[in-house]
Amino acid sequence: MTFVFGADADTSADSDTDTGADAQADAAEMCRMVEAFARRELGDVPDPFAPAEFRRRWLLAGGQGLVGSVVPTAYGGSGLDPVTAAAVLEALGHGSPDTGFAFSVAAHLFATVMPIVEFGTEEQKRRWLPALCSGERIAAHAITEPEAGSDTLALRTRAVREGDHYVLDGAKAFTTNAPVADVFVVQAATAPGGGFFGLTAFVVEADTPGLTVGPAYDKVGLRGSPTADVRLDGCVVPASHVLGAEGAGASVFAGSMKWERTCLFAAYLGAMRRVLDSTVAHVKEREQFGVPIGGFQAVSHRVVDMTLALESARLLLREAARGLARGSEDEVAPALAKLAVSEAAVRIGLDAVQLRGALGVLSGGDAETLLRDALPARIFSGTNEIQKNNIARALGLGGNRRPGGGR
Template sequence: MSALEALGRGSRDNGFNFALNAHLWGCVNPLAAFGTEEQKLAYLPRLTSGEWIGALAATEREAGSDVFSLQTRALRRDDAYMLAGHKMLITNAPVADVLLVLATLDPGRGAFGLTAFLVERGTPGLRVRERVDKMGLSTAQMGEVVLDGCAVPARNRLGPEGGGLAIFNHIMEWERGFIMAFAAGAMERQLEACLAYARERRQFDRPIGQFQAVAHRLVDMRVRWEASRLLLYRFAWLKREPRAALAEAAITKLAVSEAWVRSCEDAMRIYGGYGYLTETGVERELRDALGSLSYSGTAEMQRQIVARWLEI
């Protein structure tokens, strides 16, 4: 958590920070948790050294937050599985060396048919379409993944048949709980920049920070940053033990993502017209932050998870 927060504080490249998290929580972490010794030896050294890049291929056109509706099929044939389907909005897909692909063995089995597979770049039947353009996080490459009769050795199945739901829930819990750590670092960096600007920029013969409207925005930014850090480190503390924290992960993801967006909006207001200029980078921070309301499950999905936990 501390390393990811420091990365967000020290680097303005939110796209890279996001892509790194997609690599860690979408591929490295589940491989370490569910992989066989053979799989760990084959992949983890290269994935953890940075030699290889990983990606999670779960999202489809009709299956975003509703992962149980995914249509990618996996058919067992002797010592291999034939994968067929179309994934979209896959972070790191254009540069990934290995993808963790979620597919269903039998749509009639619903969630219990989900199975995970490790598919290497260059596997026959695997195609990655060109990167897609986005409003923010521009250095995080996203693309579409097409699986057309893609033969994956049985040894590359991650976990048991039908074990994809447990793996996906594991991924989402860790990702939602940790992915916003870099945003907390970015919020601190942003606050420091806004404080410096509010002390330096003068209007009506005094620094703009002395105006209550500006000062209150700065206070709100500080409060959001402090509250975000508490939620993030509370989640990290909970994960010291092997216990589920799905609701806490959703709360953390929801609160920190919305806090980041609001603080970026405050920064735009503090900078005034200069915040609208690309040279300041303030508008880019807002564009990057807006993406956090969608990735790893939308804000609405996080609220639905917490609502179920409250037994409403």
């Protein structure tokens, strides 16, 4: 099943035209379907991680149009605008406790597939996008390195042109989806020391000789999302696999980050809403001193603070998504959204654990799972400190140096 909604679909409350109302109704129905699908098919986090089970789920998500939601319909996607796509991802996060799987879907879509949409040639789009949208193939973005995380312009992976191909050598770390990926977008330096124009992005097939993937990490959170190192040893990549043009790698990366910092974090909104709902139910039922603990002001105020954090984060993310839909070049809105959602997720996770008492620290509970899944959110897609640097720079503060912000 592929959902088809045009770029003019508006889920915002300020659209009072008949078309806008119809689009809102369509989007709401789609979100209900996605949430029902997530509850039915994407239950508890498989532990230990099982590649076959992951791919089974992935194909199901592809059938729902989730792994290609914002890709134009001409290439097999659903053609959703960013606002609707964010709402759909929130529904996925609300319906399933496997936030890691939702994270993998978003990393595939926003960090890898959308760069091919926005920078790929027509031949590249038709070659790779249909299978990436259907769920037949999985994508990964290989940029972070052991010595280059936030400072993405300091990549040590090299790409040397030899005739009609490039030879890539280097190592990548913390690559989401690497253990199951069929296609990689790899960033490498074609002009070491060349700054913003020294990087080039390549589309590399997973079975390319010289590309190897290490064992999956055993992570504290997002356990449903497979992550590993990637090595490139004399990896020969055709020049026709360059994404954009030689030297355009930083632009490709910046574009992917704008998508990530906006839409990816919508999955956390869904997870927070799910845990907040269960927390409200818990404090209404749990009694101490003969009354439900929700009647104690210290408890009720904490729940109100959790609600405030969630709703404030959602408003900032929605505003960033609207800007992305308009083609805005604003860097502040995505950075604010990323900051607000990631910090709210950690805070709500901590509060949910506290309000459950000893039950909150039992392994597998929804509160402690949210907290573990939320901790990485302050690091990936550019650390929260990097986001503050970006915002400060936009305000004319903190000098002119432009940081990277790796994953």
